[in-house]
Amino acid sequence: MTATAGPEIGRARRRKEDARLITGATRWTDNLQLPGMLHLAVLRSPFAHARILSVDVGAAVAMPGVLTVLTGADLADEQGSLPCAWPITEDMLAPPAPSLAVDEVNFAGEAVALVVARSAAEAHDALAAIDVEYEDLPVVLDLTAATADDSALVHPDLGTNKSATWVFDSAAAGTGTDVDAAIAAAAEDGVVVERVFRQQRLIPAFLEPRSVVVDPGPGSATLWSATQVPHILRWMLSAVLGIPEHKLRVIAPDVGGGFGGKLQVTPEEVLTLLVARRLGKPVKWTETRTESMLCAHHGRDQLQKITVSARRDGTVTGLKVDLLADMGAYLRLVTPGVPILGAFMFNAIYKFAAYRFTCTNVFTNKTPTDAYRGAGRPEATFAIERIMDELAAELGVDPLELRRKNWIRHEEFPFTTVAGLTYDSGDYEAATARAVELFGYDALRAEQAGRRAAGDPVQLGIGISTYTEMCGLAPSRVLGALRYGAGGWEHAAIRMLPTGKVEVVTGTSPHGQGHETAWSQIVADRLGVPFEDVEVLHGDTQVAHRGMDSYGSRSLAVGGTAVVLAADKVLAKARTVAAHLLECSADDVEFTAGTFAVRGTSTTMSLAEVVVAAHVAHNLPDGVEPGLDADATFDPDNFSYPHGTHLCATEVDTETGRVTIRSYVCVDDVGRVVNPLIVEGQVHGGLAQGIAQALYEEAVHDEGGTLTTATLADYLVPSAVDLPTFTTDRTETPADSNPLGVKGVGEAGTIASTPAVVNAIVDALRHRGVRDVEMPCTPMRVWKALQGKEDVPVALGGVHGSIDARGGAA
Template identity: 55%
Template sequence: MTETRTPFVGQSLPRREDEALITGRGTWTDDITPPGTVHLAIVRSPVAHARITGIAVAAAREQPGVVAVFTGEDLAGEFLAGIPTGWPVTEDILVPDHAPLARGEVNHVGDGVAVVVATSPTAARDASELVVVDYDELPAVVDVEAALEPGSPLVHEQFGTNHCYTWPLAVGDVDAAFAEADVVVEGRYLQQRVLPSPMETRGVVVTPDAYGGGFTVHTSTQVPHFVRDILAAICGVSDTKLRVVAPDVGGGFGAKLNVYAEEALALVLARRLRTPVKWTETRSEHHVATTHGRGQVQYMTIGATRDGRILGMRIRLIADMGAYLQLLTPGIAVFGAFTYCGLYDFGAYDFECRGVFTNLTPTDAYRGAGRSEAAYAHERILDDLARALEMDPAELRLRNLHPAFSEPRTVPSGVAYDSGDYEPCMRRALELVDYDALRAEQAERRRAGDHVELGIGIGNFTESGGLSPSKVAAGVRLQSGGWEAATVRMTTAGRAEVVTGTSPHGQGHETAWAQITADALGIDPGDIEVLHSDTMIAPFGRDTYGSRSLAVGGTAVFGAAEKVVAKARQIAAHLLEAAEEDLEFAGGAFSVRGTEASVTIQEVAGAASLAANLPEGMEPNLTADYHFDPPNFTWPFGTHICVVEVDTETGFTMIRRFVAVDDCGRIVNPTIVDGQLHGGIAQGIAQALYEHATFDENGQPTSATMADYAIPAASDLPAFDLEQRVTLSPTNPMGVKGIGESGAIGSSPAVVNAVIDALAARGVTHLDMPTTPQQVWRALADAAKVA
């Protein structure tokens, strides 16, 4: 009889990654300085748009410690191509050249113009200030809507337009739906630019190998495999000669889901100088040279019957590309196309996105990319519709939710969500926050004339996680995501090593992957090592982003472990002189049904390693590779509710309570789920109330330091009341979905809806993010003038 045990999956095991990090024993890219390292400083454009008419480098070259100074022209022959985009969403998309150092023209503040190489970072930075660049300044365009107007300055003159692409999606007859509707509501919502602001800025160290002609690249990245493959292509280095390692990474949030000019520069200069080359980004550089998030103008129209049944929805997006197309820039807005319909069931849907160039830093992925923008828009317009119908916003939502489904269901945007049970999730959030009591309190405070208004905001959402199937329908030419790889191998001593193609930067993969493997193999998680983030150790992988790690990478680990068990079963049957079908496997042991005969998987692993007594033709060792390519995205969902108090005399907003009920399928480690939600909700609140990357009319950043760009501290945030529900996904054998971005998706609409709900009785029914005290006070003053 085999022993049963409590599964490790579902337990809040302590994160094994944390001890080194919280005791200062982590290894960050900036900690790595091989002997003989030289340091880079990038000379960056101080203007948003100009022709380069001359670069004088002689004074910089003469400075102590300076090894070399290079311009874009000097290094042009080192590159086979510029920095590519990996997501050309249409056949006719306009893709500008993006050289690692600008040649002839700069297109945003922070565009790299020259690079100084010196024996210390301070010497490189000091010398970089002596590089004199002559600029013939050109008109700049910074407003994404103005960029489409006739006569607007052109970011890339050779295109004759700032229009990058148009991507449409239509399902059903929206015009007919609006004609049938009793109420049609329109809204214009802004997704302001935000800065990712990880604790660790970007950094890269490239070391030429002592022999063999290869290079080791240490870089603070979410995507070491992409870095290897793309650097190999643009720098003319065989991918077999590049080892890319992501050491400990101090935050990514999408900004490190990219391959950057500085990584390419470091590689070609290490090749040219035959010495280790290092670059560490300053915080000021991060504000202008690392990709920004969001940046959209959203036009929404929704039609409904008088009793609140939604009939149709139209979305028109104008998406700010910035000056260049980074790895995923064109696709971020398009990626949200499938979730603007949210959790709601209706018949007609019409989406169009126009990508537009501006003379600003490129945009790209930011936590919740595309889906956060979608949830914000559909939840904002639902509140607007509720006001038009004079209906409670919670009741309006409940009337339009999809019914429960456990198999894929086609939604208004034409894609199939994997599974969902939305109403119990939303009703539980309403119960937790005591919604009816809050509405009663709100009414009483208004009757009493309280100058501190109470507001309640709802953020329902779903997201396309598990990024993603290699083959995607609906016209999305996705060139990232796809499969994920894993290897599980048992040692002679009966322990296990897991090699994963995912590359964690705070998600807890080492802990969660060990839990998955431990349950599959029947051994203790402490006997499992998880190896990752090094392309020499894990040569195949598609890395970490888009809430894909568990649903795709974790499933690959599960599949590899199952293959190990299948091979072990054959060996166990041989050792026990029994038929495979007569064996039971539980608690880490194979037993012959109805007898006391058994053998542990550790004993099987030892026998497999010694290979002295294996079935005929059986190869030694217990090891297996598995590649998982999901059949669909996963679609986690949830309801976030924010309760605020807004002081109408000062405009100050205080979050009194924040409740989130999320469904991410089967949960591997509840504490990790809570941690991911905490971080995501904090970022959503930050966008709603605090953060905004601003520029003047000439493209000069006006929030280029932490003194000007407001990021909330922990003391600015409330406690979060979190609960989880479980609706299994049919897309993978574990039934998991993903949670890494959910907090950032549901929170910002909940917060902004709450602020507007607090002020609506005073005539303020629209605010754009961030809803700062200044903006709230001015809106109240303007509403008072109208009244």
């Protein structure tokens, strides 16, 4: 146990995980093969809303290799209802959510029957032999229409399509003044701008399809799942199915991405567990890509009516948000809470005096929505950054100068916002100044003016997004006040092995973030041990018995801090033992780089020697137990607030609608950086998903509620060749909410990039009368936005098209 030269924190180490990932030595759930394992396949409804009149399984049962075929009626008494852990209001309406539909289907893709066979092929073949008779019911798809008094109902028993209405009002909360008064005053002697923005429906489209394997065991069951939340999953499965929690082990092996899409208790996890216990044999279910697109939960899907008021000098005075949020057909694990997270972020970095947020959650006959990278924060950032550009245009000022006039200055931190949050640290001036420098802002504005004057058919647009986000998804008391069913704390344990090696057990559950590497770096620095001597264990509820898992950019800020606290406990006990062995006071013992020393002397003892002494326990102080193992739980007293400035330059062909991203610069502040290489990867991935929302991706349903983008040929996920080169940099203002000074980074790129791109597109076309282009900003939509404007010529071509490296999609 010899300490490494130089600190580990801040070092751009390659990830420990990558060796197995790139050599095919991964432990994906679908790789698991158990003796006698059976395979499960699911029959799904082709209708978005229909009554199930009958299900004939006779022909399917007779198919080769089939052991059993089950319907919702067969499992009705034991399947329970899928959990919703976020009842945002006391009167929230939440219909029962069966894993297997019994009497009625409410979205296309809902499970109606299952087949268990000796092979996956035989199970899938038998699905075609199941005969289901349906009776069509009215389909509800449009958000606005769904709220009308005469709308058809997704769940007639509820009597409405409105699940809940949640309101935050700064005047009522005591965090600000009355927004109606602010808007009325601005209407008399200021400026009021109102816009409606649409957040299209998105699909997480994670790389690894969902998969579940269950070994029922003789006395307890083990469930492997491609999940982000093994601890929450175990808890919820026990609660839903009545299985004693100590008789259920959940393991998340290597997980190939999630983006919130695997923050769920899925119907298939419930069904696979029930079937395996019923048959007494191991059972596997793995979805197809189309099943993943069709049935795994979707994200976003909101209508945002935004009203902003300001004085004539550009000082913002009020912000009103009226939101319709599409829940889909059912409330999944955190579905109702996703738009509510955005409630605290619409005000962003700006000093509004008055604010009101009203959100109505609405049922439709579509796949349920839930968390998707950013979960409420991207939606809020998009709206506020778009409306700030619209306000700047109304006032005739540079949108960057409007932001500077209204943002929180660095000397004003900590700052309590109109939404009631206290931002602990930040320096928006520094991040913006660096971004402007890297971007060449003034030169691009000059070029833009020249192109406009020349009537160039390819116009240049400049988009700005100055964002912050609340992440870490803690403290628990705040989550409780928001009626969230889980806590926000995290747990870690450190095992000091007698050979000098270290095992770190974490309650976080990585699925691509690099926890094994970052946690090893933290422990190596804290304990003065080699990076290579640290092993990180996670994702198994029998090994990591406590945890709240990974989502919401919480892992490092909360879980990493728990690791630090556990390491500090190890050192505190080791210091006591070392003092005893060195025959001195613990106050005289110093610790540096893995070695204890008596202050003012040359007497030393390595941590490895203390570990062995504590393990054999031949000579310990009175009252000290053998071993140096320690664990800790961390529950922060505030969120963390990363921020940054993203600048995007687009070239828009006014004749074809094609959008090309010419330049993209982002300067983010994520606090202290543990591993710059991992941070850079997270930023690049986030940018890709945010740009994808702006230009490419959209889940589209036809008039009958059928998803028409259920393959990757139809749902346009961009690849590296479809994206620009990113220029990235960082500023650093450490967080005050944790001893590492870290802030979240996993969602920042996604949150900031979408409005930067759309603002750039609108900026390129604003002088032609365009105020908005609905996302995704495909060539067709851009071209159509230009039509109807008096000075817009008829386009000559490029109306249709598919994904293209030069920008946009039709």
